[in-house]
Amino acid sequence: DTEVTQTPKHLVMGMTNKKSLKCEQHMGHRAMYWYKQKAKKPPELMFVYSYEKLSINESVPSRFSPECPNSSLLNLHLHALQPEDSALYLCASSQGQWNEKLFFGSGTQLSVL
Amino acid sequence: GENVEQHPSTLSVQEGDSAVIKCTYSDSASNYFPWYKQELGKRPQLIIDIRSNVGEKKDQRIAVTLNKTAKHFSLHITETQPEDSAVYFCAAASSGAGAAGNKLTFGGGTRVLVKP
Secondary structure, eight states, rough: OOOOOOOEEEEEEEEOOEEEEEEESSOOOEEEEEEEEETTTTOEEEEEEEEHHHHOOOSSSSTTEEEEEEEEEEEEEEEOOOOOOOOOEEEEOOOSSTTTSOEEEOOOEEEEE | OOOOOEEEEEEEETTTSOOOEEEEEOOOOOOOOEEEEEOOOOOOOEEEOOOOOOOOEEETTTTEETTTTTTTEEEEEEEGGGGGGGEEEEEBBBBSOOOOOOOOEEEOEEEEEEEE
């Protein structure tokens, strides 16, 4: 299995909703990442987990809350989002060296109404 | 922190011609330079990467060159085909032992259109 699986593929939520994005990989990768990508822009790093511990938080607002329950799973909990948070949320994983050869999931297209 | 500039932002080529995308980086500590291809509505996928101890790397129709002194690196695609149409992102990072805590910084992207 050489894939990073993200669910759901699409999500529409109101500003008062609570939802979660899920990411799963079974490649034995020990680093997992959340990126945010706006249309026609490069991915922007949000969080990095290394060996299930949060290693980087790129000053992301607290309405985004990451969680790494085990080495294969990564969640992003969403609460009280704003319309400007609408974007494609990409999960990625990598094995071995930090930042190298990232495998991206297909993403969750999030719309906040 | 690292800053990566990428040019051009759009590139239109005739099928069979070559395409060249250029990137510059600012942090001399960066030692790893990957290129990602993102087709419309798809995930970014790594197509080639190079480390700072290597000047050039090839993989079939794609090649990457690195000039550490000038802090720039380039992607070359030869014999372009319609399926090469996509957005290409360069990136730079510190990698390896001691790199933990350093992030991968992406360039702004180049939209490549290969016309049949």
